[in-house]
Every structure is written in structure tokens, then in C-alpha cells.
Amino acid sequence: MARIYLRGHILWKGDHPIAPGAQKVDFVADGDYQVTPLAQPFADLLNKVASAGYAKWEVNVPQKIFGKSFAPFGLAEGRNFMEYDLVYISRDLLFWGARNIDGRGFDKEENRPTNLQIPLARKAQ
Numbered sequence: 838m839a840r841i842y843l844r845g846h847i848l849w850k851g852d853h854p855i856a857p858g859a860q861k862v863d864f865v866a867d868g869d870y871q872v873t874p875l876a877q878p879f880a881d882l883l884n885k886v887a888s889a890g891y892a893k894w895e896v897n898v899p900q901k902i903f904g905k906s907f908a909p910f911g912l913a914e915g916r917n918f919m920e921y922d923l924v925y926i927s928r929d930l931l932f933w934g935a936r937n938i939d940g941r942g943f944d945k946e947e948n949r950p951t952n953l954q955i956p957l958a959r960k961a962q
Contacts, residue, residue: 838879842899843918844868855953859925859932866903866918872910873899883909911944921949930956 850861874880934950
């Protein structure tokens, strides 16, 4: 549907109870945030619900949404996107927090994940 480009910082917030060594982290998109529609139906939808302050949405043409209102993602003007997440590393495996099964985002501390996703493995050198 879309390619999303985020640039920002990770704020390390301390131990997470899911496993020894797991850490609470906050991801803050305070550098850049862009959306590129990859399918025409999605570009058409954006032209209906996110046209104010943007050029016409076109497939494979990125637009910066950083610092702007963007209703499809629940972004308010002047506020950086942020997620309350977790990171856990075991051997050569990297785990992020699993999405909440009820669909809640990671937009509040109380919504920080309490389970781990399937791990990512390091590419062999």
C-alpha cells in the first residue's frame, strides 16, 4: 500500500519485565517522516482524506508528512510521531514488541507491548 520513511531517535527508558535484558524504548520520528503511495487506490484515498497542505498524491511519489496533520495515521500538526516499544536481544536475534491483539497502537505508555514479535536474525557475514 505505502512505503513509509521515518528518521529520528531511540530513547532508552530502562528495563522491561518481559525478559532479563529487555529494554523499554521510545521511537521518536523527530528527523523526517515521508509517505509514498505504492497503489493507486491508496493514492486516491489520500487525495480524499489528506489533501489539505499536500500536493496531489501520486503512486511512487513521496511526500513529507513530518510536522503536519495527517489524519490517516492520526498525526497532529506540530507533534512528532512516537511509539512506546521494547527491544530484546538474545544471541544474534533481535526482538521488537508484538502489536497488541486488540489493535491498540503504541501511542501511550500503558499501550507499550508486553509480548515479543518473531525475532530478526543477523545476516551472516
